[in-house]
Amino acid sequence: MSDVEIRTRLAPSPTGAPHVGTAYQALFGYVWARKNGGKFVLRIEDTDRERSSAESERAIIDSLGWLGIKWDEGPDIGGPYGPYRQSERLEIYHRHVEKLVAEGHAYPCFCSRERLERVRKERQKSGAGSGYDRKCRNIPPEEAGKRVENGEEFTVRMKVPLEGTCRFTDFLRGEIKKDWSSIDDQVILKADGYPTYHLAVVVDDHLMKISHVIRGEEWINSVPKHILLYRFFGWKPPVFCHLPLLRNKDRSKLSKRKNPVSLEWYRRTGILPEALLNFLGLMGWHPADDEEKFSVEEMVEKFRLEDVSLGGPVFDLDKLKWLNGRYIREDLTTEQLMNRLEEWALNRDNFTRILETCKGRMTTLSDWGRLTPHFFTEDIEYRKEDLLLDGLDETGTCEVLQVVLWELERLTPFDKDTIYRMFRKLSDRTGIKLKKLTAPLYVAVSGKTVSTPLFDTMEILGSDVTRMRIRKAMERLGGLSGKRLKKLEKEYERSNVTGRGLD
RNA sequence: GACCCCAUCGUCUAGCGGUUAGGACACCGGCCUUUCACGCCGGCAACACGGGUUCGAUUCCCGUUGGGGUCGCCA
Numbered sequence: 298m299s300d301v302e303i304r305t306r307l308a309p310s311p312t313g314a315p316h317v318g319t320a321y322q323a324l325f326g327y328v329w330a331r332k333n334g335g336k337f338v339l340r341i342e343d344t345d346r347e348r349s350s351a352e353s354e355r356a357i358i359d360s361l362g363w364l365g366i367k368w369d370e371g372p373d374i375g376g377p378y379g380p381y382r383q384s385e386r387l388e389i390y391h392r393h394v395e396k397l398v399a400e401g402h403a404y405p406c407f408c409s410r411e412r413l414e415r416v417r418k419e420r421q422k423s424g425a426g427s428g429y430d431r432k433c434r435n436i437p438p439e440e441a442g443k444r445v446e447n448g449e450e451f452t453v454r455m456k457v458p459l460e461g462t463c464r465f466t467d468f469l470r471g472e473i474k475k476d477w478s479s480i481d482d483q484v485i486l487k488a489d490g491y492p493t494y495h496l497a498v499v500v501d502d503h504l505m506k507i508s509h510v511i512r513g514e515e516w517i518n519s520v521p522k523h524i525l526l527y528r529f530f531g532w533k534p535p536v537f538c539h540l541p542l543l544r545n546k547d548r549s550k551l552s553k554r555k556n557p558v559s560l561e562w563y564r565r566t567g568i569l570p571e572a573l574l575n576f577l578g579l580m581g582w583h584p585a586d587d588e589e590k591f592s593v594e595e596m597v598e599k600f601r602l603e604d605v606s607l608g609g610p611v612f613d614l615d616k617l618k619w620l621n622g623r624y625i626r627e628d629l630t631t632e633q634l635m636n637r638l639e640e641w642a643l644n645r646d647n648f649t650r651i652l653e654t655c656k657g658r659m660t661t662l663s664d665w666g667r668l669t670p671h672f673f674t675e676d677i678e679y680r681k682e683d684l685l686l687d688g689l690d691e692t693g694t695c696e697v698l699q700v701v702l703w704e705l706e707r708l709t710p711f712d713k714d715t716i717y718r719m720f721r722k723l724s725d726r727t728g729i730k731l732k733k734l735t736a737p738l739y740v741a742v743s744g745k746t747v748s749t750p751l752f753d754t755m756e757i758l759g760s761d762v763t764r765m766r767i768r769k770a771m772e773r774l775g776g777l778s779g780k781r782l783k784k785l786e787k788e789y790e791r792s793n794v795t796g797r798g799l800d
Numbered sequence: 801g802a803c804c805c806c807a808u809c810g811u812c813u814a815g816c817g818g819u820u821a822g823g824a825c826a827c828c829g830g831c832c833u834u835u836c837a838c839g840c841c842g843g844c845a846a847c848a849c850g851g852g853u854u855c856g857a858u859u860c861c862c863g864u865u866g867g868g869g870u871c872g873c874c875a
Contacts, residue, residue, distance in 0.1 A: 310875050345874055410873075417872085421801080427871055452873050470805070479803050479871085487873040494875050518804055518870045541806080541868095548867055576812095579824090583813050587823050606813070609868060613811050616825040626838070 303335030304508045307361075307368070308498065310342040311353035314559040314761065315360035317612075318513065318543050318551060321577045323366050324593070325540055325605070326511045328578075330369075331597045338505055339371030341382045342498070344491045349384070352709070360560040364570045365593070370505075378505040383497050390492040393500050393530070394453050394485060398438075402529040403485060405441045405451040406433040428481030429454070453486035455495075455525065463521035468509070468538035469605055475521050483522050495519060499526040507535050511602075514539045514609075515550070538602060541581050544609045551612055554768075562761040566675045567641060571628075572621035580610040590623055642673060650757050654749035668749065672757060677744035677766065679773040686729070686737045691774040694737055696785055697729070698771050701738065702764055703789060711760040713752035720752075726792070741770035 305326035309319045330337040339361070343349035358373055370376025380386055397403035406429075408416075413429065421427045433441070434456065445451055458477040467473055485496035492500075502510060517539050527534040543551040551558055557566075563573055574593055583606075584591060584599045591599070625634060642648075655668040671677060686694040704719050705711075724731040739748045742755060742763060755763045771777070777785065 308875090312875075342875065348874070406873090413873085421871090427802085467805090473804075475804065481871085484873050489873075491873085493873070498875090513869095514805065515869055515875095539805085544868080546811085550869075579812060581812090583823090585814090587814075589812090589824055607806055608808095608813090609806075610813090611811055613825070616812065619825060622838090 301508055302506070303330055303333035304338060304506050305330040305335065305511055306338040306340050306502070306505065306507050308340045308342050308501075308512070309357050310345060310348075311350060311357055312345060312348040313353055314561055315353075315357045317558050317560055317563070317573075317577075319357070320360070320364055320366075320560055320573070321543060321580060322512055322540060323361060323364075324574055324577050324596075325582075325602070326509075327366050327368075328593065328597050328600050329509060329511060329602050332600050335508070336369040337367075338376070338378075338507070339368040339373075339381060340501060340505070341372050341384075342494065343382060343384045344487075344494065344497055346489055346491060354382075356561070360564075363560070363564055364574055366574075383492070383501065386497075386501070387490065387492075389504070390486070390496060390500060391490075394492070394496065397455065397485070397526075397529055398453060400529070401438075401456070403453050403455045404434055404436070404438070405445050406454045406482075406484070407436075407441075407444060407449055407451050408432055431482050434482060450488050452484045452488050454482040455485050455522070455529070457482050457522070457525065463524060465520050465524050465534075465537065467517065467520075468536050468602065469607060470539070473517065473520070475518070477521070480521060485526075495522050496526065499523050499530075499532075502535055503527070503530070503532045509536045509538055509602075511538045511540060514542045538605075540605065541607050541609045543580060544611045546611060548609065548611065556612055557614075557761070557765050559761040561759065562765055565759055565762045568617065568621050569624050569637070572617065572624045575624075576617045576620050579616075580612070581605045581607070590620065590627075647757070650753075651749075654753045654757070658749075671743040671745070671748070671754070675762075677769070679740060679744060679770055681773060683740045683746050684737050684770050684774055687733050692777065692781065695771045695774050695777050696781070697727070697734070698737065698741065698767055698774075699777060699782070699785060700789060702767055702771075705755075705760060705764055705767075708760070711756060711763075713750075713756045716752045716755050737770070738767070741767045 307319070307323045307326055309315070327337045329335075339358075341354055341357075343354070354372070358371075361368075368374070370378065370381060372379075372381040375381070383390075394403065398405070408429075412432075416430050416432075417427050420430065433454070436444075457480045461477050462474050463477055464472055464474050483495055484493050486492055501507075520537055524534055545551055545555040547555070549555070553559070557563065560573075564570075571592060575589075575591060575596075578591065578593075578596050579589060582600065582604060583589075584596075586599070629637065651669055651672050652665065655665060658668055659665065681691070684694065685691065686697055689697065700723065701720075704723065705716075708715055708719060720731060720735060723729075724734050727734070735751050736746070739751055740746055742751065742758065743749065748754065758766075
């Protein structure tokens with residue numbers, strides 16, 4: 298294999314804010330490629346029409362740029378195997394799907410979503426495992442072809458063997474076996490003509506000559522489906538290497554409910570990109586010389602993919618901060634530190650926006666210090682009694698804050714007018730006066746009952762910091778039990794049948 | 801629930817048959833210092849359990865337990 302160029306890729310789907318887990322996989326893929334003098338490819342997996350957005354893609358590219366991770370080929374810079382955006386490769390997928398159908402490896406499925414859901418439930422109950430019952434697998438091809446031509450809605454599914462075992466090798470774990478009977482016939486082409494992940498990833502990884510698929514552990518169970526597609530096409534599969542999943546303190550998969558996961562949050566709260574990358578590099582890997590502070594350059598030097606450990610690492614903010622501190626103290630001259638601060642928040646634009654919020658409250662120039670600390674620190678302490686919504690207890694307040702959180706999550710753009718409209722509507726819907734409703738938010742966002750204008754403040758802080766602070770405030774109030782949260786979520790969804798928030 | 805993956809201090813990890821089980825974060829002492837922080841020194845703290853294999857298991861095998869993931873026309 299030494300004669301084949303090492304090519305790795307990062308394949309994020311542009312749905313929502315760039316995730317720290319994406320950066321983690323990017324780092325390892327990037328370092329492994331560089332180590333071997335290979336190429337690192339960025340491919341945007343925007344096959345989910347509903348959730349993908351150009352805005353999110355921009356944010357991903359922007360965040361990776363902030364981190365200093367550079368790709369050799371990608372949607373923004375092109376490359377020999379483009380396009381690098383899956384939505385622009387539909388003809389390619391169609392061609393491949395047609396081939397599979399023609400060769401009898403795949404078939405159109407006409408089952409309705411309702412039926413599928415029913416079948417899933419029944420099978421779940423009867424213990425047959427869940428999934429599809431392969432109803433359409435035995436429709437004669439001519440008949441199926443006719444139904445397709447008649448315009449009947451369909452998906453395409455791949456024919457998974459009914460028996461036998463799939464064996465494959467994971468670079469870190471060795472041989473893994475999985476019975477084919479545990480896998481149902483996967484959809485590879487959706488009714489809207491877009492491919493599913495399984496098809497697109499295989500076709501693209503092959504066409505883009507990816508040598509090592511480095512991705513999160515959550516994909517292990519999908520490998521057999523991919524292997525099967527490689528077989529159908531007569532292609533040689535790449536090396537599969539599944540990285541452990543980053544974890545919350547309770548060891549569940551890292552989630553925004555329990556941790557800051559948005560790269561933007563780290564940036565906004567003053568984490569240096571080199572420190573974040575260094576820290577991520579310590580998750581599952583450790584340099585032989587025990588020196589825990591290292592640059593990406595040094596990591597490239599010392600890295601061995603085969604040394605990645607498999608226990609899911611808990612993401613420990615304390616250690617990140619310690620590392621970050623070392624970078625500030627040891628690596629930056631005061632001059633450079635000043636420049637970093639300027640890039641970060643102490644620049645004319647940002648400071649002007651902040652001053653707008655407090656000018657009316659100033660009597661001396663030095664008042665800005667007293668009025669604006671919450672724009673510059675994450676070190677905010679909450680007094681419980683300040684946080685309570687008038688007339689409600691801890692849990693009641695948390696429920697309101699949770700709904701605010703859900704609303705803020707879907708807000709675009711995140712500016713004061715939009716935020717205001719959201720609160721206005723929330724106030725109307727709940728019957729809680731706006732003034733009453735926003736009171737705990739002032740505290741959550743600034744730590745104080747007397748503070749800068751709420752919506753302006755939120756806009757300046759940005760969505761990620763704002764939401765994290767609200768979450769922290771909820772935590773201070775004791776949070777919501779899982780049961781309560783579920784119930785609230787149901788009510789919330791029911792009150793928003795359009796699925797578009799309160800709009 | 802079924803399937804798959806995993807298992808060393810609270811956390812990140814080193815270890816790849818014989819070690820006083822090493823380092824780092826956090827925590828606790830002490831030193832330095834006008835305070836705090838930094839820095840330095842020291843301390844606390846782990847091989848999940850049960851069977852094998854072996855002269856000898858943290859290390860290899862099996863089981864149990866525990867944790868995680870997956871079971872979507874989402875990735």
